[in-house]
Amino acid sequence: MRQMDELEFPVYTVFEDIEVSFADRDGREVRFSFPAGTARPDTEDEWFVLEHMLAPSGAAERVKER
């Protein structure tokens, strides 16, 4: 897993406290919780959840200007 010192991820606004549950490619349960407010992903997995799971439904939004 790549870390923040290797990749710089976008910052997101999370509109409500939210917990996400899904299975990784091996079928293992993965859970992430994001409190309402600014979310700064530390890992690619956190970024993936924010960008591809929460942003499409409007639960999170990428901050345009950094």
Added chain:
Amino acid sequence: MPIQNRITQVGIAKQNAKGAAAATAAYQLGVNSGAVTNAEVSEEDLPITWASRLIQGHDRTAVYPGADFETLALPKSIGTLLQAACGQDAVTGSGPYVHTFKHALSLPYLSLFARKDAEYFKVSDARVNELELSWEQTGALRVKVVMGGCTYEFLGAPYTADADERPQAGVFKGCGGSFTVNGASAIVRSGSIKVSNGIEPIYGSDSVLPKDVFPQVQTVDVSLTIVPDNLQEFRRTLTGAPAGSAVACNPTYGAVSAQWRVDPDTHLTFESSRLKTVVGFPETNAQGGPVELTLEGSVAEPAASDAYTFVLSNDVTAAY
């Protein structure tokens, strides 16, 4: 003494990982019909000859554990089934809790417990192949589930369920909910919504049981029987617009939503904003009566939003 078919129960539990079968069922339910567990056996005739025309023996090539049953969509357990069928759950709120289920690349594994009279069975490392919600007017929402798994067990003792979910606590019904087609309220007489994952068992050479069950393309098919005020929906699907005149070169997409309720805090909503729809011209009935249209749709992924969501409001605090 014969076994009593009326005594049929099924338990479901999400596994944390493949190979980590659940010890207890999270929810136990009754069923309407179908097989609460099954093992589909593939056997072939051995092709070898001898000095007769008779079969010389048989070859068992595969055993596919699974289940294929229909039950009622109940306020808590439907979340486990929706997450297993769709792939992800995101929960918000502080009571009621709002669970949003939608597509994910992978699918979780389930353990399935089954009871037939005084006999008990278990299928684990299972994934939901198909989940179909269906309803007739205000009748209770039903859910048909087809699963495929990797292991089959004959339990020596009854399994334990953490919670029994029974219809006495309420069932989802269209009454009090809402149904829209392309943003407008519609008289929807009946319908179905089917999520299919194309689960494929993977067999090796050292066992007749699957090594894994693997998802293929996910399709979501919607069928609605509506009573329209006009045939604009037929025209729209052919031309791309309710008042269009030329048959369009491309498919027509639309939006549908359906909501069923138990009470104001407990409801289930399906929405899709990109549903390819086809409507057949209504059949004539010499007896007369209101014309019904059947809208058949298939969900496609939009460029920048969700293809579909099931939103479940209930009192389950954590993500499934």
